[in-house]
Structures are given as structure tokens and as C-alpha cells.
Amino acid sequence: MNGSTYLRYEMLRTLRNRRFLVFSLAFPLVLFFTIAGPNRHVQLGGIAFPLYYMTGMASWGTMTAVLSSGGRIAQERSVGWTRQMRITPLTTRSYFTAKVLSGYMMALFSIAALCLAGSAVGVRLTAVQWVTMIGLLLVGLIPFAVLGILLGHLLSVDSLGPALGGMTSLFALLGGSFGPIVTSGFLFSLVKCLPSYWLVQAAKSAIDGGGWPPAEAWIVLAVWTVVLARIASRVYQRDTARS
Amino acid sequence: MVIEIFVAKRTVPLTGKGTQLVEMGSGDPHYSDQPFEVHLPDDVVRDRVENVDSDEKTNGVIRLTDLRKSYGEVRAVRGVDVTIASGQTVAFLGPNGAGKTTTIDMMLGLVRPDSGNVSLFGLPPSDAVRAGAVGGMLQTGSLIEYLSVRELIKMVGSLYPHPLDLEEVLDLTGTGDIADRKTTKLSGGQTQRVRFAIALIADPDLLVLDEPTVALDVEGRRDFWNAMQAVTARGKTVIFATHYLEEADAYADRIILMARGQIVADGPPSEIKAKVGGRTIRASIPSVHRETLESIPGVVSASQHGEEIVLVCSDTASSDGALRDLLHRFPEARNIDVRGAGLEEAFLKLTSEDDVDSDAMDESR
Numbered sequence: 001m002n003g004s005t006y007l008r009y010e011m012l013r014t015l016r017n018r019r020f021l022v023f024s025l026a027f028p029l030v031l032f033f034t035i036a037g038p039n040r041h042v043q044l045g046g047i048a049f050p051l052y053y054m055t056g057m058a059s060w061g062t063m064t065a066v067l068s069s070g071g072r073i074a075q076e077r078s079v080g081w082t083r084q085m086r087i088t089p090l091t092t093r094s095y096f097t098a099k100v101l102s103g104y105m106m107a108l109f110s111i112a113a114l115c116l117a118g119s120a121v122g123v124r125l126t127a128v129q130w131v132t133m134i135g136l137l138l139v140g141l142i143p144f145a146v147l148g149i150l151l152g153h154l155l156s157v158d159s160l161g162p163a164l165g166g167m168t169s170l171f172a173l174l175g176g177s178f179g180p181i182v183t184s185g186f187l188f189s190l191v192k193c194l195p196s197y198w199l200v201q202a203a204k205s206a207i208d209g210g211g212w213p214p215a216e217a218w219i220v221l222a223v224w225t226v227v228l229a230r231i232a233s234r235v236y237q238r239d240t241a242r243s
Numbered sequence: 244m245v246i247e248i249f250v251a252k253r254t255v256p257l258t259g260k261g262t263q264l265v266e267m268g269s270g271d272p273h274y275s276d277q278p279f280e281v282h283l284p285d286d287v288v289r290d291r292v293e294n295v296d297s298d299e300k301t302n303g304v305i306r307l308t309d310l311r312k313s314y315g316e317v318r319a320v321r322g323v324d325v326t327i328a329s330g331q332t333v334a335f336l337g338p339n340g341a342g343k344t345t346t347i348d349m350m351l352g353l354v355r356p357d358s359g360n361v362s363l364f365g366l367p368p369s370d371a372v373r374a375g376a377v378g379g380m381l382q383t384g385s386l387i388e389y390l391s392v393r394e395l396i397k398m399v400g401s402l403y404p405h406p407l408d409l410e411e412v413l414d415l416t417g418t419g420d421i422a423d424r425k426t427t428k429l430s431g432g433q434t435q436r437v438r439f440a441i442a443l444i445a446d447p448d449l450l451v452l453d454e455p456t457v458a459l460d461v462e463g464r465r466d467f468w469n470a471m472q473a474v475t476a477r478g479k480t481v482i483f484a485t486h487y488l489e490e491a492d493a494y495a496d497r498i499i500l501m502a503r504g505q506i507v508a509d510g511p512p513s514e515i516k517a518k519v520g521g522r523t524i525r526a527s528i529p530s531v532h533r534e535t536l537e538s539i540p541g542v543v544s545a546s547q548h549g550e551e552i553v554l555v556c557s558d559t560a561s562s563d564g565a566l567r568d569l570l571h572r573f574p575e576a577r578n579i580d581v582r583g584a585g586l587e588e589a590f591l592k593l594t595s596e597d598d599v600d601s602d603a604m605d606e607s608r
Contacts, residue, residue: 005401009394016389080384084441087351087372087379088402241355 003094010098011105013072020068023165024110028061032117040121044180047204051125054118055133055203060177061110062137063196064168066103066145073099073152074160077239086240099152100145107141108134125207133203136213140199143224144171150232153239171196192216195224304328305350305449305480310359312345319345321504323359327482327497329448332475334491335484336515337501343484344382346501347453350482351379363449371449375403378447380438382454382484386426392437393422400444407446416440416470432463439467443474450474452483456490468494492516517543517557524554524566525580528573539572541565559583 014020032053042049076082085095111134115123125133147167155163172178175196182188191197198217205213305327312320320342327333335343348354350361352368363371371377386395393409396418400406413419416436421429429437435458442450455471456464471494475481485491491498491512498515500508508518521543527550536545536552541561546553554569556562562581570576 006398009390009398012394013387013389076387079387080381081387083353083381084379084384086353087377087381088399088445089373089375089404090402091373 007098007101011102014102014106024061024065024106025113028057029113029117032057032114037121050118050121051123054114054123056177056200058111058114058137059200060172062107062141063144063171065106065110066141067148067164067168069099069103070148070152071160071164074155074157078157096149103145111137129207133207136202140202140221143195143221143228146225146228146232150228150235153235176200193220195221306362308360310349311357313357318504323506325499329480330478331497332481332495333497333499334495335499335501336491338486341501342504343501344453347451347484351451375445376448378442378445379451380442380455385434386437388427390426391423392418392426395426396440396444399441403445405446406444412440412444415473417466431458435459448480450479450481454484521555521557522559522562522581522583524562526552526576527578528552528576539565539568
């Protein structure tokens with residue numbers, strides 16, 4: 001079999017989902033222009049505000065993009081399509097790969113849109129900075145891609161919309177996507193355990209001259225990824241055994 | 244080493260039912276470079292090859308051995324044993340809750356049996372599915388969004404090693420005129436036809452259809468089976484579940500009658516029809532021998548309780564004849580009642596006799 005045709009149609013389906021385009025592309029863009037636009041000359045923590053806000057919105061938009069693969073998995077489970085796929089030669093791995101890759105494709109669109117918007121309000125970065133920032137964002141999204149698969153098998157279609165919306169908002173808020181958060185004390189040490197904090201920081205640290213993100217960032221992302229993958233695998237097995 | 248070599252039984256297209264089979268060797272170009280071959284260690288494959296009956300390889304046998312499945316307290320399938328030869332069209336007939344769908348789900352590897360074994364062409368279901376030898380239309384399920392009918396069928400076809408030509412499938416299933424429509428803009432009947440096309444694009448050796456016509460009106464049902472006959476004419480092995488006796492009778496070579504999780508009858512349609520599709524004549528006749536009643540032409544079986552007699556006939560024609568004969572011989576017959584035996588009723592009758600035995604057996608296990 002040729003997995004590329006399957007992947008191509010998966011991506012096409014993702015692109016044709018308008019509601020999804022609005023949430024992962026339009027919302028962050030609108031927020032960026034309304035908030036970063038008027039504050040384009042403000043400095044925040046040594047970084048120009050538009051740049052600060054661009055990374056924040058990029059982390060939020062991409063998080064929504066990769067998590068939404070969970071919505072599509074739940075949808076396909078609910079109409080019985082997953083069972084139909086299980087009686088084809090498509091492997092479980094290829095099925096999930098297609099979901100994750102189409103989520104990442106949307107994430108790239110979201111990043112591209114925000115980078116263009118950033119340039120429009122005066123964000124200037126070197127080619128290396130752009131590439132590093134985008135690369136680190138993509139790596140930081142890995143735990144969210146796994147979380148999407150997990151939620152897709154855990155929740156029903158009806159509960160998934162609010163759950164995904166609430167979860168991304170909370171992750172984004174606590175991680176610092178929407179604005180500055182606490183920088184010391186007990187709360188800060190909690191925040192530093194969130195993958196969304198490092199998703200935001202990873203992108204910023206590469207830009208403000210701080211070099212690569214600290215080891216702590218990689219550890220937090222790796223632990224979240226491994227733990228979520230374990231749970232997802234268990235939930236997947238329970239789900240397929242029951243049907 | 245690749246396990247396709249013993250699934251690689253392809254039927255000759257368009258040569259009628261029960262066609263001869265062609266065994267394909269490992270050198271067949273179809274199977275030379277598929278990316279999704281299942282690679283197993285050589286010793287495992289050797290073991291499997293040795294364990295696979297050579298007859299099963301050539302005949303493409305589907306074998307269910309003492310399948311059992313319970314959901315909590317409900318014993319959905321209670322010991323199903325079936326062997327189906329390649330090229331047969333077999334109907335699983337039974338009322339709702341008979342265990343048809345559970346049996347089919349186990350056959351496809353979607354549900355793991357509590358005990359027992361499924362072998363498709365000598366392979367476990369998951370391997371046969373992986374090799375692309377199986378196409379299925381499940382009882383429930385609809386289509387995914389954001390694709391046209393053509394795109395959806397193409398997408399599924401791309402998963403198989405040797406899919407049928409897309410246009411041919413559109414033509415066969417009567418989906419050509421809706422090919423460019425979105426999958427969400429279809430009527431129930433059209434959706435069902437697209438689901439059939441999805442099962443068919445695989446060009447599978449085994450086609451499994453779980454109540455394929457359940458959502459269709461009379462006309463849709465007729466169209467469906469017309470398309471189906473074009474497929475069975477290609478010598479495919481087809482297994483379908485239905486609760487319509489007429490469908491099973493018209494389109495199957497063999498009917499497996501299920502009730503309460505068990506097979507209660509298995510044979511050619513004429514035989515099954517005689518058992519369940521018959522008509523019963525009830526009447527009150529004083530002092531008559533059961534043997535006399537059974538000797539009446541057209542009567543399959545007769546029973547007697549005091550003056551009350553019950554004659555079972557295989558169909559309307561024989562019950563008409565039997566009734567004339569009966570009135571001729573016993574003009575004194577009263578309270579005459581002739582009716583078609585309902586399928587449910589017939590199932591209950593067929594199962595009630597051996598139910599006690601099987602329950603006792605289950606408990607002794």
C-alpha cells in the first residue's frame with residue numbers, strides 16, 4: 001500500500017475544515033494585531049513586545065493545531081470510521097502518523113501566518129533566528145501531539161470541543177502565551193513543569209540571545225511525552241478491545 | 244520471507260460462481276514490492292507454513308472453530324463452528340441478538356473471542372486483513388467528512404496492494420452519478436452504496452457484509468443486490484448477515500441460521516426455507532394418526548395434541564396442496580388456520596429444543 005495517498009487526503013480534509021482554520025489560524029492572528037499592533041514600541045523583559053507576543057500567539061495557535069487531531073480521531077471513532085480502517089491494511093502507526101502530520105501541517109501554517117503578521121508590525125529577525133524559533137516550536141509541540149491522540153480516544157465528540165478549548169486556553173495562559181506570568185516562587189516552579197511554558201520559552205530563548213533552552217526544558221518535554229504516550233497506548237488498547 | 248505467498252490466492256475474474264482458483268507463487272509481480280508486507284522471522288513463517296493445511300491454502304477456506312464471546316452476563320456467541328469454502332456466498336441469517344454481528348466482528352479481527360479460533364485462508368484475521376485479502380462493510384458506521392465520494396473511495400483503495408479500478412467500482416456500485424458529491428450530502432441509500440464501494444475497492448478474496456441492506460428501502464435493496472451479484476459472479480467468497488429470509492434465499496448458496504449465539508441450522512436455502520420459511524396448518528380433527536398426517540404430500544412434519552393437529556409445510560404451494568388433501572380426507576376438520584411461520588417464531592422453535600442441552604453443557608464446563 002501507499003501511505004502517501006492516505007496522508008494527502010488526510011491533509012486535504014484538515015484544510016477543508018473551516019471551523020478548525022478559524023481557531024488555529026484566525027484567532028491568534030486577530031489577537032496579535034489587536035494587542036501587539038498598538039504596543040509595537042513597548043519592550044517586555046528585554047524583548048520587543050510584538051516579538052514577545054508573536055511567539056506567544058504562535059505557541060497558542062500551534063498548540064490548538066496539533067491538539068485538534070484529537071478532535072478528528074474522536075469524530076472518526078464516533079461514526080465508526082476507525083473500525084472501518086481497522087479492517088484495511090492501514091496500520092495503527094500510519095493512522096496516527098497521518099493525524100499528527102496533518103496537525104503539524106496546520107501548525108506550520110499558523111506559524112507562517114504569525115511570522116508574516118510579526119514582520120508587518122516590525123519584527124525583524126535573522127534567518128537563523130527564524131529557523132531556530134520555528135524548529136524549537138515544532139519540537140515543543142510533541143507532547144501536545146501525543147495529548148491529542150490520548151484525548152481523541154478518551155473523550156466523546158460532544159465533550160471534546162469544550163475540553164480541547166479549555167485545555168489549550170489553560171495551557172496557553174499558564175505557559176505565558178497571552179502575556180507575562182509569575183517569575184518566582186512556588187507558582188513559578190509549578191508553571192515550569194508545564195510543557196506549554198517551555199513551548200513559549202523555547203521559542204523566545206533562541207531569539208533574545210539566551211542561546212538554546214536549558215536542559216530543564218528538554219526534560220520536562222520528554223517526561224510529558226513519555227507519560228502521555230504510555231497513557232495513550234493504554235487507552236487505545238482499551239478502546240479497541242471493547243468495540 | 245513474506246506471508247503473502249499463502250494468502251496470495253486470487254480468483255479469476257468474470258468466470259462465474261464457484262470458479263477454479265489460481266494459486267500464485269511468491270514470484271508473482273503483484274506481490275513483489277509492496278511496502279506493507281508483513282515481515283516475520285523466517286522460523287515463524289516456516290512454522291506457520293507447516294501448520295497451514297495445504298487444502299486451506301488452495302481452497303481459501305474460512306474456518307471458525309468453537310467461537311465464544313460474552314459481554315458481561317450476555318453470552319453473545321456460544322460455540323460457533325463453521326467452515327466456508329472459497330467462492331461460496333454464505334448468509335448468516337437470524338433475528339436481532341442472534342450473534343451474527345459478534346461472529347462477523349470476530350471473523351474480521353475487530354473483537355477478540357473469549358475462546359475459539361478464526362482462520363482466514365489459513366491465517367489469523369489480523370494477518371489476512373493486513374495482507375489486503377478482506378473487504379468489509381460493517382453494520383454501523385458512516386463516512387468521514389470533507390471529502391467527495393470519489394476521493395474517499397480512492398483514499399481507501401490506496402491502502403490495498405491491488406485495488407480495483409476506481410471507475411469500475413463507481414460503475415458497479417452505482418455511485419458514478421454521486422462521485423463528486425460531498426460524503427455528508429448523501430441520502431441513506433447513497434451512503435450505503437458508498438460504503439459498499441469502500442468494501443469493494445479492495446478487490447478482496449473475502450467480502451464480509453454485515454446487514455448491508457438494513458437501511459434501504461425496497462428499491463435500494465434491489466439495486467444493492469443487483470450490484471452484489473455482479474461481484475459474486477467474479478468468484479469472490481462473500482459472507483453476509485441478514486434478518487431477511489428472502490434475501491438469504493435469493494442471494495446465498497448456503498444459509499447458516501443463527502439464534503441465541505448458536506448455529507441452529509446450516510444448509511442450502513431450499514432446506515433452510517423448508518425449516519423456517521414454511522406455513523403451518525392448524526386444525527381440530529378427532530381420532531387421526533400422526534403417520535396419516537405426515538403422509539399427506541407437501542407436509543414436512545406433523546404434530547398432534549389431542550384433537551389439535553399442526554402440519555408444517557415448506558411453502559405456500561405445498562400448504563395449499565396439503566390443505567386440499569386434508570379437507571378431502573377429513574371433511575370433519577374444524578378451526579382451520581393457515582399462516583406463514585414468522586422467522587422469529589421459527590427461530591424460537593428451532594432453538595427451544597436444543598437450548599436445554601446447551602445450557603446444561605455450558606454449566607458443566
